[in-house]
């Protein structure tokens with residue numbers, strides 16, 4: 376009995392590395408006021424399938440609006456993408472985003488450490504937005520910052536079969552442990568004024 380308990384405890388801890396602080400359908404559902412009230416000052420944001428479909432290039436009005444709102448609310452906004460320089464740079468310029476990092480190699484911590492050094496903020500003041508558990512949410516938890524998981528804009532993506540398999544496997548495990556259910560967003564329960572876990 377004791378053994379069994381220990382094992383499940385360990386699994387639970389590992390799975391917690393994939394647990395977002397907030398889970399929303401889309402970046403459009405983000406309540407910036409609520410983030411501000413929770414002391415967030417920096418928003419790191421994934422690009423592909425979080426802000427824009429991986430096969431799209433031009434930011435639409437919703438994205439432009441979001442970036443504008445983020446800035447007007449006094450947040451630092453930083454694109455934090457695993458994609459190549461040309462794609463990230465082109466998008467950032469079109470969307471009016473001054474701070475952007477490409478080839479971030481999430482979930483590795485290298486670029487994250489550089490960003491943290493550049494920005495004079497505490498870990499507790501930074502949040503990462505992204506659509507993938509094994510890159511965006513994992514890097515956030517490894518870096519001890521908060522995170523918002525959003526559903527991917529397009530179900531079709533460039534990821535390898537292994538990445539997709541792992542992502543599905545983790546969703547399944549999280550659901551079995553009652554940590555996170557795919558499609559059961561935080562906003563539904565808390566009416567958009569969510570508590571950060």
Ligand SMILES: [Mg+2]
Pocket residue numbers: 421422423424425505506507
């Ligand atoms: Mg993504």
